[in-house]
Amino acid sequence: MIWDWQYALDSLPVLASGLKITIEATLLGMALALIAGLILALARRASFTLLSWPAAFIVEFIRSTPLLVQIYFLFYVLPSFGVTMSPLATGILALGVHYAAYCSEVYRAGIESIPRGQWEAAVALNLNRFTTTFRVILPQAIPPVVPALGNYLVAMFKDTPLLSAITVLEMLQQAKILGSETFRYIEPLTLVGAAFLIMSLVAAAGIRTLERKLKPYAAS
């Protein structure tokens, strides 16, 4: 039999320790992406062109270049500027910055779907721009785009194996190490694939539920 159940079972604890790193990188990376993405989105909408043009260029540039090269860039180039970080921290930073560019477009779509009347009403009430943005516009703009942000969470989760290229011991790297020790790749690699598939399907179902729950907010 080509598939060895005993070996598959034995490799589970090692893969589980990799899964922990994978989930950690995803959650921290997403937290960074959500915050940096909002800043980029607001900067791109600013009336001050010295702010909006660089923001637009950064978003387009990050979205048009491979995440793997960005990871290498941060991993190899930052130390030459005196910034030294652990591989995992570098990977989380790269994931966060990459997905911040995608998230900023989602936020922008959300903000642009808010009717002009809301801005005009805020002006009529003599609210300043800051209060208008954070107390009036964003609370209406963000709930409808939560499912879209959730899709990027799943996409980021699927991109964490790239961190294996900079020696982070996430799930794929653990599978490769197991494979190179025993020359049996089929069990660990298949298990990693199955783990990604199951978690992606569960997450997709969760996002669909969220979409239904958030529907009342989308009507505006």
Place this chain on the structure above:
Amino acid sequence: MGELVPPLLAGLSVTLKLTLGGSLFGIVAALVAGLSRLSRIAPVRWVATSYVEVFRGTSALVQLFWFYFVLPLFGLSLSATVVAILVLGLNAGAYGAEVVRGAILAVSKSQWEAAISLNLSRRSTMWRIILPQAVPAMLPPAGNLLIELLKNTALVSLITITDLTFSAQILRAETLKTTEIFSLVLLMYFAAAMVIAAMMRLLERWLSRTQGRAVT
């Protein structure tokens, strides 16, 4: 810095060839899977749906390693380049299948009814009436998928193909000019993506002219 450019351009040409090969294969996979998902035969739909879910639900890098390391164990030894084009194409095809399906479903139902009243067979209705009208709607998302494919080619450097990213790694080990090399590489990918985006815009304009209506 000038001496860094030729080896990187050699890598870029490999990257562009993989993008081209992957996209040709991906278009076929997307059409086959997209049409199969709309098939009247249930098992065909199931196979197509499983293909789309598996390739969209797992990581592209895991797919690449699986095809590269596991297939030889089944006695199927493929060269790294063939594995790369296969996986890049199958991955893009899974996302493309949804684009194809969505665009076909977006064609007005009355087109089907008109074709039935003209006594056209199901096959010629699909190929002569529905698909030509669905293609314009596929183009904008297909352009995005092409750029995703271009970016995904960087992953093949991890299965030892000397693409742009791998050339950068070799050059870095030789010259240690890390900042210059990786900045150049990022700019080259960016330029390639801009070229793809421009070509897709030209294609959209040409199609909207020949079809006599705007591409939506």
